Amino acid sequence: MQIAQVIVDIPTSQTNNPFSYLIPDNLSGQVSPGMRVQVPFGPRKITGFIVAITDRSEFQGKLKPISSLVDLYPVINQELLELATWMAGQTYSFKINCLQTMLPGGMRTKFKKKLIAKSDQIRDDNPQIFAGQNEVDYDRAHYSSNLLSQILNLQKTDQIKVEYELTIHAKPVMMAAFKRQMTPEALKAESQHVRSNAIAQQHLLKLLLDHPDEQFLQSKLNQKGISSSTTRVAEQRGWIKKTQVRQIRNPFLRSVKKSQPLKLNADQQAAVSQINSATSTKQNQIFLLEGVTGSGKTEVYLQSIAHALSLGRTALMLVPEITLTPQIVGRIRSRFGDQVAMLHSALSNGERFDEWQRINSGQAKVVVGVRSAVFAPLTNLGLIIIDEEHDSSYKQADNPRYQTRDVAKWRAAYHHCPVVLGSATPSLESRARAMKGVYRLLRLPHRINRHALPHVSIIDMKIEMAKHHSALSTALSTAISDRLAKHEQIILLLNRRGYSSFLMCRDCGYVPRCPNCDISLTMHKDTGTLDCHYCGHKEPIPRVCPQCHSKRIGHYGMGSQQLEEQVKEMFPTARVLRMDVDTTRRKGSHEAIIDKFGAHKADILLGTQMIAKGLDFPEVTLVGVLNADSALAFPDFRSSERTFELLTQVSGRAGRADKTGEVFIQTFNPDHYAIQLAQTQDYERFYATEMRVRHDGKYPPYYFTVKLTGSSPNENQTAAEMYAILNFLKANLSKMAIILGPTPKTITRINNRYYYQIIIKYQNEPHLKAVLDQVLLKSQKKQRHGLQIAIDNEPLDFM
Numbered sequence: 001m002q003i004a005q006v007i008v009d010i011p012t013s014q015t016n017n018p019f020s021y022l023i024p025d026n027l028s029g030q031v032s033p034g035m036r037v038q039v040p041f042g043p044r045k046i047t048g049f050i051v052a053i054t055d056r057s058e059f060q061g062k063l064k065p066i067s068s069l070v071d072l073y074p075v076i077n078q079e080l081l082e083l084a085t086w087m088a089g090q091t092y093s094f095k096i097n098c099l100q101t102m103l104p105g106g107m108r109t110k111f112k113k114k115l116i117a118k119s120d121q122i123r124d125d126n127p128q129i130f131a132g133q134n135e136v137d138y139d140r141a142h143y144s145s146n147l148l149s150q151i152l153n154l155q156k157t158d159q160i161k162v163e164y165e166l167t168i169h170a171k172p173v174m175m176a177a178f179k180r181q182m183t184p185e186a187l188k189a190e191s192q193h194v195r196s197n198a199i200a201q202q203h204l205l206k207l208l209l210d211h212p213d214e215q216f217l218q219s220k221l222n223q224k225g226i227s228s229s230t231t232r233v234a235e236q237r238g239w240i241k242k243t244q245v246r247q248i249r250n251p252f253l254r255s256v257k258k259s260q261p262l263k264l265n266a267d268q269q270a271a272v273s274q275i276n277s278a279t280s281t282k283q284n285q286i287f288l289l290e291g292v293t294g295s296g297k298t299e300v301y302l303q304s305i306a307h308a309l310s311l312g313r314t315a316l317m318l319v320p321e322i323t324l325t326p327q328i329v330g331r332i333r334s335r336f337g338d339q340v341a342m343l344h345s346a347l348s349n350g351e352r353f354d355e356w357q358r359i360n361s362g363q364a365k366v367v368v369g370v371r372s373a374v375f376a377p378l379t380n381l382g383l384i385i386i387d388e389e390h391d392s393s394y395k396q397a398d399n400p401r402y403q404t405r406d407v408a409k410w411r412a413a414y415h416h417c418p419v420v421l422g423s424a425t426p427s428l429e430s431r432a433r434a435m436k437g438v439y440r441l442l443r444l445p446h447r448i449n450r451h452a453l454p455h456v457s458i459i460d461m462k463i464e465m466a467k468h469h470s471a472l473s474t475a476l477s478t479a480i481s482d483r484l485a486k487h488e489q490i491i492l493l494l495n496r497r498g499y500s501s502f503l504m505c506r507d508c509g510y511v512p513r514c515p516n517c518d519i520s521l522t523m524h525k526d527t528g529t530l531d532c533h534y535c536g537h538k539e540p541i542p543r544v545c546p547q548c549h550s551k552r553i554g555h556y557g558m559g560s561q562q563l564e565e566q567v568k569e570m571f572p573t574a575r576v577l578r579m580d581v582d583t584t585r586r587k588g589s590h591e592a593i594i595d596k597f598g599a600h601k602a603d604i605l606l607g608t609q610m611i612a613k614g615l616d617f618p619e620v621t622l623v624g625v626l627n628a629d630s631a632l633a634f635p636d637f638r639s640s641e642r643t644f645e646l647l648t649q650v651s652g653r654a655g656r657a658d659k660t661g662e663v664f665i666q667t668f669n670p671d672h673y674a675i676q677l678a679q680t681q682d683y684e685r686f687y688a689t690e691m692r693v694r695h696d697g698k699y700p701p702y703y704f705t706v707k708l709t710g711s712s713p714n715e716n717q718t719a720a721e722m723y724a725i726l727n728f729l730k731a732n733l734s735k736m737a738i739i740l741g742p743t744p745k746t747i748t749r750i751n752n753r754y755y756y757q758i759i760i761k762y763q764n765e766p767h768l769k770a771v772l773d774q775v776l777l778k779s780q781k782k783q784r785h786g787l788q789i790a791i792d793n794e795p796l797d798f799m
């Protein structure tokens, strides 16, 4: 007797352990862990994941049999099943949520399947399944277990194909195509009548004569200068006939040329050798690759991946969403071709599923993707790379709140392979671990070919603003004119983080800060107060600047569209491209902008954070940062780190090739250390300074942190529950733990729910996990009253 242990799709503590279901005898040996099933649960039937198959059950009563199979093969492999268990504990979430997070989007939703007989013979041999059709709906509700067993056999022996409705019905892309309609002789006769200066028509006739049997896509013809107006004429004259053909989905919008490994410089070589030797000897070593901007980190990644592949192993490379530019994808694809699968949020459900299938079936050996790609079902992993490891997009903001770096480390330990964390500005956490010897530090201290880092000037906007009201300082505009005259390219960054939530004096740069904490206050327009989210301090919004008595104290910031208008007005002949959320909404628009700029069809690329990282354009010699401060004033203990990182990254876009780069940083806080040190791009000093700040403030990496957020439709209830939790924590944690709050969150009310939070900072609390699990369990009982508690382990911020 076989028993399936099933995690059912009901996220509660009671269902966080598997339930037992009987596997019908005739399916014995065919059902495996990682498949999804339908099972009876009370009066309902629900879905669940089989996590184990046993021959005994703890359960005393009579077991019910599973109702049907959702999958005909495991969609979660053994490794990922174990990972889900670890992750659920680590992120204080339910196993079912973790398991679902691992599947590509389209598979989580309801979908239908089709069974396709691979030959007519197979169809005729299985009349009960196919009833004479080559393709039938997989209607699991109506299969007896005998029939299911037969289907599983056919699937296992590769006699049938299972297709998901989402791949079948995801809208096919139809393209116009043309075929020859006339005989070659008749076409030759036609060409006598076409004027010789009708080049496109002549060209088309020649193509038709040279390739009489070929079907030509309009898109291909366009590339040859034969436009749709030419094909329309040709159609009217009866030369060709138009049809529509279905395009196979291809997430790589363009084909790329094969590239060869570059000859490494000494620093790159040293890094690659260390990584490769760890891969060869199956060492679970974590490397921190700290390389200045333009030092050739990507080439190190590529050659390390190549080495893993040469050993018959696979590789996973993670990049932040905004740097997953066509540029980096192009570089990887041109080295590894069709072995690469790509996973990111701009793919349609169908495309993502296709890519996931290629990985799951072992076809794809290299996966490049954003955060969720860390769950790519690669087997035999030889290397995991996390590019821009400091990036905040690696932490998932909602349940399960996992940190990609930690999941990657878990997987690397499972596979006995190395992890490479790469950055020009490593997170303090990672760098501190490297200093302790937990990670091995690899350095690329110089740019490729020893190109100089750009020269950075800091512009004090307090002085500028006294003179004029332009968003561009005199120095920056002069530099722009100069580059335009030289036909060089310019990047302008408008930093919009925290754009309207803080207050600043336009005359003296004063930003109101909390008297108890070294953090700026957040503006709450509804209550007319400035609040501190660390200690709960509140004060009224001032009407005049407390420092210089100016009345020009208010929101700070400007939109990218406004900036574009100003720039166009000041430089009427310049070709300006804007890249922000508004201009990149449509699929492919991101690529289009980057391609255009890369082909030097524009002089100025202006945009938000999206343009700050990863871009490698040799003609860019000038970078301007319009407002360095907005990240700085954000009420967040990581705001200095973010500012330093952003300024260093964006500065790094300038002067990457032979021409020297220049950078202007406009700021109201020219004396702030994050800005001063970004000027010299001195990560070492920034690290030392910021570590002292973190030490004194008892922040990470000196302290571990946990954030508890409670919410309910009633503010008093939320507050009361959070105080009860506070008391429980005080009673159960050591005196060394620092507990802050409860305080209302930045946006206290969302969707008519009131949010409060508690922050725990600690260095050594062996019982913390058990205590917090109890908090969760207790709060579950109060869920009826609308109370919800969320726990964020190592939150990115305290907001």
Ligand SMILES: Nc1ncnc2c1ncn2[C@@H]1O[C@H](COP(=O)(O)OP(=O)(O)OP(=O)(O)O)[C@@H](O)[C@H]1O
Binding pocket: 262, 263, 264, 265, 268, 291, 292, 293, 294, 295, 296, 297, 298, 299, 423, 424, 448, 613, 614, 615, 616, 652, 653, 656
């Ligand atoms: N060994 C090499 N020889 C010649 N050129 C190289 C070599 N390695 C890298 N390059 C080139 O140097 C440029 C910068 O490299 P890359 O973009 O990898 O830098 P990076 O360290 O990732 O920079 P960033 O962190 O700023 O994105 C690229 O154009 C790359 O092709």
Ligand SMILES: [Zn+2]
Binding pocket: 505, 506, 507, 508, 509, 510, 545, 546, 547, 548, 549, 550
């Ligand atoms: Zn002032």
Ligand SMILES: [Zn+2]
Binding pocket: 514, 515, 516, 517, 532, 533, 534, 535, 536, 537
């Ligand atoms: Zn405070």
